[in-house]
Amino acid sequence: MSETMFNTNSSVESALPASPETELVNRIFSVESDEQLKPINAAENAEIWLADGHGVDQLDGLDDDLDTVNINNFFHRVDSDQIIYQTKKKQLKLIGKYVMGDLLGEGSYGKVKEMLDSETLCRRAVKIFKERKLRRIPNGEQNVRKEISLLKTLRHKNVIRLIDELRVPEKQKLYLVLEFCVGSLQVMLESAPGKKLPARQAHGYFTQLLNGLEYLHGARVIHKDIKPGNLLLTLEEVLKISDFGVAETFDLFAKDDTCYVGQGSPAFQPPEIANGAESFPGFKVDIWSSGVTLYNIMTGQYPFEGDNIYRLFENIGKGEFTIPEQIQDPLRDLLIGMLRKDPMERFSLQQVKQHTWLNRKPPPSDYTVPIPALKNDKWHNMTVLPYLYSHYYEDLGATYDKDGNLTEESEYFTERELNAAAEQLKQLTEQTNGNGPSNQSSSNSSTKRGRRKKRPLTCIAVQKFSFCKQS
Amino acid sequence: MPLFGKSQKGPAEVVKALKEAVNGLEKGDKKAEKAQEDVSKNLVLIKNMLYGTSESEPQTDIIVAQLAQELYNSNLLLLLIQNLNRIDFEGKKDVAQVFNNILRRQIGTRSPTVEYICTKPEILCTLMSGYEHQEIALNCGTMLRECARYEALAKIMLYSEDFYNFFRYVEVSTFDIASDAFSTFKELLTRHKMLCAEFLELNYDKVFNHYQRLLNSENYVTRRQSLKLLGELLLDRHNFTVMTRYISNPDNLKLMMNMLKERSRNIQFEAFHVFKVFVANPNKPKPILDILLRNQEKLVEFLMKFHTDRCEDEQFNDEKAYLIRQIKELKPLPGH
Numbered sequence: 001m002s003e004t005m006f007n008t009n010s011s012v013e014s015a016l017p018a019s020p021e022t023e024l025v026n027r028i029f030s031v032e033s034d035e036q037l038k039p040i041n042a043a044e045n046a047e048i049w050l051a052d053g054h055g056v057d058q059l060d061g062l063d064d065d066l067d068t069v070n071i072n073n074f075f076h077r078v079d080s081d082q083i084i085y086q087t088k089k090k091q092l093k094l095i096g097k098y099v100m101g102d103l104l105g106e107g108s109y110g111k112v113k114e115m116l117d118s119e120t121l122c123r124r125a126v127k128i129f130k131e132r133k134l135r136r137i138p139n140g141e142q143n144v145r146k147e148i149s150l151l152k153t154l155r156h157k158n159v160i161r162l163i164d165e166l167r168v169p170e171k172q173k174l175y176l177v178l179e180f181c182v183g184s185l186q187v188m189l190e191s192a193p194g195k196k197l198p199a200r201q202a203h204g205y206f207t208q209l210l211n212g213l214e215y216l217h218g219a220r221v222i223h224k225d226i227k228p229g230n231l232l233l234t235l236e237e238v239l240k241i242s243d244f245g246v247a248e249t250f251d252l253f254a255k256d257d258t259c260y261v262g263q264g265s266p267a268f269q270p271p272e273i274a275n276g277a278e279s280f281p282g283f284k285v286d287i288w289s290s291g292v293t294l295y296n297i298m299t300g301q302y303p304f305e306g307d308n309i310y311r312l313f314e315n316i317g318k319g320e321f322t323i324p325e326q327i328q329d330p331l332r333d334l335l336i337g338m339l340r341k342d343p344m345e346r347f348s349l350q351q352v353k354q355h356t357w358l359n360r361k362p363p364p365s366d367y368t369v370p371i372p373a374l375k376n377d378k379w380h381n382m383t384v385l386p387y388l389y390s391h392y393y394e395d396l397g398a399t400y401d402k403d404g405n406l407t408e409e410s411e412y413f414t415e416r417e418l419n420a421a422a423e424q425l426k427q428l429t430e431q432t433n434g435n436g437p438s439n440q441s442s443s444n445s446s447t448k449r450g451r452r453k454k455r456p457l458t459c460i461a462v463q464k465f466s467f468c469k470q471s
Numbered sequence: 472m473p474l475f476g477k478s479q480k481g482p483a484e485v486v487k488a489l490k491e492a493v494n495g496l497e498k499g500d501k502k503a504e505k506a507q508e509d510v511s512k513n514l515v516l517i518k519n520m521l522y523g524t525s526e527s528e529p530q531t532d533i534i535v536a537q538l539a540q541e542l543y544n545s546n547l548l549l550l551l552i553q554n555l556n557r558i559d560f561e562g563k564k565d566v567a568q569v570f571n572n573i574l575r576r577q578i579g580t581r582s583p584t585v586e587y588i589c590t591k592p593e594i595l596c597t598l599m600s601g602y603e604h605q606e607i608a609l610n611c612g613t614m615l616r617e618c619a620r621y622e623a624l625a626k627i628m629l630y631s632e633d634f635y636n637f638f639r640y641v642e643v644s645t646f647d648i649a650s651d652a653f654s655t656f657k658e659l660l661t662r663h664k665m666l667c668a669e670f671l672e673l674n675y676d677k678v679f680n681h682y683q684r685l686l687n688s689e690n691y692v693t694r695r696q697s698l699k700l701l702g703e704l705l706l707d708r709h710n711f712t713v714m715t716r717y718i719s720n721p722d723n724l725k726l727m728m729n730m731l732k733e734r735s736r737n738i739q740f741e742a743f744h745v746f747k748v749f750v751a752n753p754n755k756p757k758p759i760l761d762i763l764l765r766n767q768e769k770l771v772e773f774l775m776k777f778h779t780d781r782c783e784d785e786q787f788n789d790e791k792a793y794l795i796r797q798i799k800e801l802k803p804l805p806g807h
Contacts, residue, residue: 149785149786149789152785152786153786214664217708218664218707218708218709219706219707219708220708252706252748252751253751253752253753253754350664350665356580359580360577360579360580361577
């Protein structure tokens with residue numbers, strides 16, 4: 001149980017439901033960023049603990065039977081002041097040659113985390129599939145296998161690239177190592193005022209989307225699920241089309257692009273799919289959903305809405321929509337062309353590419369939406385680094401601790417101590433406004449007093465502890 | 472620019488001065504040294520107007536528009552490119568930077584420089600022939616690739632007779648020039664999908680006659696690169712018509728089968744990706760079918776042993792298994 005971070009004096013099960021845990025800030029890095037990580041790490045660690053502590057069968061039982069078990073028999077009550085907490089270490093984890101970092105996001109199949117290639121020092125993202133979870137999803141395994149083999153053949157600047165594929169049978173996990181992206185267009189939209197982007201910025205992303213799409217269509221791939229949530233962005237603002245879970249590749253010798261199945265996100269589906277047509281031209285599906293995407297990022301709204309999927313499909317099926325007044329030609333004309341009800345009349349990719357709106361860069365606006373901060377870190381620092389620090393510099397910290405005699409104290413502590421420390425921190429924050437790094441340097445000049453000073457730092461974790469407990 | 476004193480010369484004056492200097496350089500008389508100096512100086516001035524310096528911002532749009540207009544009217548762009556080999560090292564780079572910046576200029580949806588070059592195609596021809604001269608090849612390359620981004624200019628280049636010189640440039644002995652030429656060549660053939668597809672269809676015989684020579688080149692790099700590009704071109708959906716035509720020709724099949732047996736494993740592998748298209752074709756013409764039938768057993772045997780160590784590449788193994796099955800099941804057309 002490499003990542004366990006709390007010991008209780010009762011059985012392990014008793015600790016599970018409440019999941020009391022805390023994470024002490026490792027002295028070397030700043031406090032702010034870690035604080036933000038807290039809720040996510042909590043969930044993550046609970047899960048790792050589950051997976052490692054028990055066999056999978058037992059785990060399934062836990063998952064399913066939790067509410068049927070008599071709670072009193074199952075859980076042994078422990079007063080909070082009896083619990084001894086242990087500081088959470090940033091335990092270095094290696095998967096193959098990759099060093100694991102923090103969580104970037106979560107999809108339906110599993111988590112996405114940051115990774116560092118220890119050989120090339122490239123930042124990567126890793127999509128983690130749990131085979132157990134995958135088996136529960138209809139066609140889950142099959143779709144993933146299809147996606148992997150498809151991704152392997154694709155190589156374009158605006159299409160997410162699969163870099164490596166790792167299977168760890170002991171953990172029943174599959175790791176897909178991908179190019180590093182910081183978030184999706186959807187996340188960026190949600191952070192933007194009015195949930196829309198300035199014309200110049202939208203133009204830039206849309207052009208990249210078209211370039212990626214042109215490549216995909218050239219490779220006879222229909223994505224079928226183009227939407228802001230599937231368009232990822234790198235730190236250099238390069239757009240990457242991702243998520244080929246429902247994509248379809250048709251044969252090299254197919255006469256045309258006729259498709260029979262449509263299974264993308266409802267709000268982005270074209271009328272022919274909403275109306276349940278038996279077959280339809282595939283490329284035009286991507287044109288439509290790109291049109292909805294453009295509409296969405298330019299206005300913050302959707303051309304078609306509905307309280308439920310039936311209403312929504314009814315509205316899409318009619319193919320009638322309005323464009324807000326402020327959208328004027330040539331953009332208006334482009335949207336109308338891309339959202340033509342009849343796929344045959346709808347613009348082709350070439351028509352879109354040659355449209356006036358695309359050939360004219362909108363004037364720069366006074367405001368651009370920044371790439372959304374990840375856990376309040378707008379600089380997107382590498383999250384692998386803390387793990388490396390704690391792995392390689394832990395011993396360094398310990399030598400300081402010898403004369404301070406605080407090593408033991410900081411590793412195990414009770415809630416009473418935490419409360420006291422929290423109190424102390426409150427007073428301290430009222431007095432000073434020093435931030436993490438400056439505290440850190442003063443504490444490194446390790447006298448006994450210096451060590452005392454460090455306590456408030458560890459106390460910051462206390463606040464997180466209470467915060468976490470509620471969740 | 473403090474280096475040159477108070478140099479608040481307007482665009483018209485700078486362009487005029489530069490033109491005179493370039494003309495002086497062209498004559499190559501005893502004043503050439505002075506002319507060289509003037510060319511460099513004025514090029515720097517123009518570059519700074521467009522890009523700014525560490526101390527000053529780029530000039531306003533109005534000034535830049537004036538500058539562009541002067542450049543068009545004076546025909547200086549062509550003159551600079553024609554005399555590029557006479558300009559000193561830094562000056563060559565400045566010419567490329569100025570050229571590329573002016574090219575990217577937009578007024579609304581219009582790109583005035585692109586329109587201008589369309590009326591002066593000799594600029595493009597001169598740039599393409601730049602690959603003949605070692606000392607300016609790479610500078611011309613950067614300008615050419617910038618031009619190739621515009622469909623109108625790419626079209627002029629593709630359809631010009633000079634385009635076929637690329638088949639020679641990509642094979643020259645100087646490796647950096649050959650690579651640069653190849654990337655320009657590839658850009659021209661892949662950037663604008665519709666334009667390229669149409670070009671290849673219309674000029675199929677001529678292009679693929681030339682292309683054949685690349686595939687048979689003595690030069691390993693040329694052979695490998697061109698084979699890879701061929702695979703990309705044929706497998707791109709936009710070039711469907713070209714592909715069907717290519718895979719109907721038995722000579723092409725023979726060539727690929729020979730390349731499957733090349734010494735280089737990389738070439739074998741690239742050839743495999745072209746070869747598979749011949750086999751996968753559901754409507755194989757008789758000559759193709761005949762060749763495959765004649766070699767049926769040998770091919771199956773060969774493919775069974777082909778790159779067996781690529782066990783981690785599922786895609787490749789699936790395709791190989793598919794090909795083996797296809798070839799095993801081949802039957803002569805009815806009536807034979």
